[in-house]
Amino acid sequence: MRLSRYYLPVLKETPADAQIASHRLMLRAGMIRQEGAGIYAWLPLGFRVLKKIEQIVREEQDRAGAVEMLMPTIQSADLWRESGRYDAYGKEMLRITDRADREMLYGPTNEEMITEIFRAGVRSYKDLPKMLYHIQWKFRDEIRPRFGVMRGREFLMKDTYSFDIDEARARASYNKMFVAYLRTFARMGLKSIPMRADTGPIGGDLSHEFIVLAETGESEVFCDRRLVDMDTPKKDIDFDDDLQPVIDQFTSHYAATDEMHDAAAFEKDVPEDNRVSARGIEVGHIFFFGEKYSNPMKAVVAGPEGGEIPVQMGSYGVGVSRLLGAIIEAHHDDDGCKWPVSVAPYHVGLVNLRAGDEACDAACEKLYAELTGEGVEVLYDDTSARPGEKFARMDLIGLPYQIVVGPRGLESSEAEIKTRADGAKENVPVDQVGTKVAAAVRAALQYA
RNA sequence: CGGGGCGUAGCGCAGUCUGGUAGCGCAUCUGGUUUGGGACCAGAGGGUCGCAAGUUCGAAUCUUGCCGCCCCGACCA
Known part of the structure; x- marks a missing residue:
């Protein structure tokens, strides 16, 4: 893409409203534009990152055996009356009426709808298990939206729902999501730590929040360093195997957000050197809730001995739009973003230092064609700035690699390659730049 | 929802207390000089002062109502 044709409204000055780094940088880098309290338009650069994050989430869900679908944003109030949540949900739910005065709502989540869809098509225990997911915009009328896309009112979320015949098998579904989440976040350059979450009236141990450690995180978290250093499950992991050993490994050490924190247990269970007290961002939440919806909404299947059995359900959310904020919080410096290659809006920024100069133009055009031909995504700054x-x-804007072509370097037939992550600069013969950068990008896109 | 604050050019702000016909920096446009880490000189364009009503000879400024946004708190992916 040529920058001269792109829409990249960058801001030199810091917008007054932005409090945290990710919000500030997303506005300054022309990724988003606020259209209302907690409501953002996704400008071209931000939109590309959003799509890449979404795709990684999708690939890992598919790999874990979940099946993608799409449910509407608008739902009927009657559906929510079946579960009793229409009255329980409160003002956070955006309620609207259509022209016939029917009560509708902009979905804050989809448990009711998926339960309705499931019960319409499944009759027998032989049809189980099932895991369905979608990636859709949600709206929660937060009292106080803040921190840009980290806590918007409108947000993009991936939510998966599992259906099993009994709790033991529901646990297997839960474990699949647990592993899929570890992998999903790791691929985006994030170290996520599963932390036991409040299971509320359901009880049990099947609820975890996935927390990304970041200095500017919204909440305080405490954990054992051994969790931070733990290796993410590899991509050859078989999701049909028993995953319990992996889950046991990742839940074997202390980890809690401030609301679940037990200072005494922390000090007792974690050696002093291993105690990590940090800030974190919740990027995912997995939850087993049994018959909470299947019972009132009559999502039942015929069991092996006949009779109707309510299905055991769980739901598993990832805050897709929020992840942009989380990734920037984890990867930035004073100058801007430092995108991991896997989610970068473009892999390479090609900088023509003197657009209009014959030699510079020719060298850039050649590199642009070469890299693009190799499948490398290039944003070519062909402007006269x-x-x-x-x-x-x-x-x-923080593209992982910058190629700088200028008259000075071209005198010795060289261009500069700069790696944004560590700031390293290297002068390389122009005719080798394309191959070298393409190889680096390919290598970075490999993941275990 | 409680408390606090803001709304004046694309962005950041001054002017409001004490009413007198709107200003600064950056950005933009034109010409020139420049060109390897946010240039310089000269000139230019751009504003229903959030909206509405009121007071007044006269309102960005005073009064009332409304709308929008931000910050702190309780709540959340």
């Missing part, structure tokens, strides 16, 4: 402005803009 001054060098300083171009450098600052590239650092701000």
